[in-house]
Amino acid sequence: MNFISSKRFVSTALVLLALFNVTLLGVLWLQNSHKLPPLLHQRHHNGQPDSFIETLGLTDSQNLTFRKLRKEHFLKVRPEMETITVLKTQLVEESLKDHPDSKKIETITRGIGFHQTSIERELALHFHELAKVCTPEQRDSLKKVLDRIATKRHLIRVERSIGPRP
Numbered sequence: 001m002n003f004i005s006s007k008r009f010v011s012t013a014l015v016l017l018a019l020f021n022v023t024l025l026g027v028l029w030l031q032n033s034h035k036l037p038p039l040l041h042q043r044h045h046n047g048q049p050d051s052f053i054e055t056l057g058l059t060d061s062q063n064l065t066f067r068k069l070r071k072e073h074f075l076k077v078r079p080e081m082e083t084i085t086v087l088k089t090q091l092v093e094e095s096l097k098d099h100p101d102s103k104k105i106e107t108i109t110r111g112i113g114f115h116q117t118s119i120e121r122e123l124a125l126h127f128h129e130l131a132k133v134c135t136p137e138q139r140d141s142l143k144k145v146l147d148r149i150a151t152k153r154h155l156i157r158v159e160r161s162i163g164p165r166p
Helices: 007-033 052-057 058-094 102-133 136-162
Strands: 041-043 049-051
Touching: 052 136, 058 102, 102 136
Parallel strands: none
Antiparallel strands: 041 049
């Protein structure tokens, strides 16, 4: 009897593969469920971490307040973002039809705009709450960080739609 075709080998291999799969799924779940919010842990172009703590020189209590405010903000805008995702899916589906309904497309895009406006309004209020935690010097640094992030995101969106700059 061949060793590779033996029941013991096949059974052991299947058990090991199942364990590896469960372990991999667990690691992936942990990575995705324990991510830091984007603004708390940005990366420089060289891959080094650049946190608000380092950039703004936050104290421990300020850092805790920042984290709490960030978490509250993301929980608050999450439903709006999920709604936009659903509307964008509907927009793509309608756009790919043989005869797309322009009125339906208009309604969907207005809905996306309404929810996006709400998110931007909440973002401005969120920035205000973050600024209230900072000292005047830290506010200047916060403004620079937020400006850099905002322009970087805009440039990334533009480059994705038209290609990289020449």
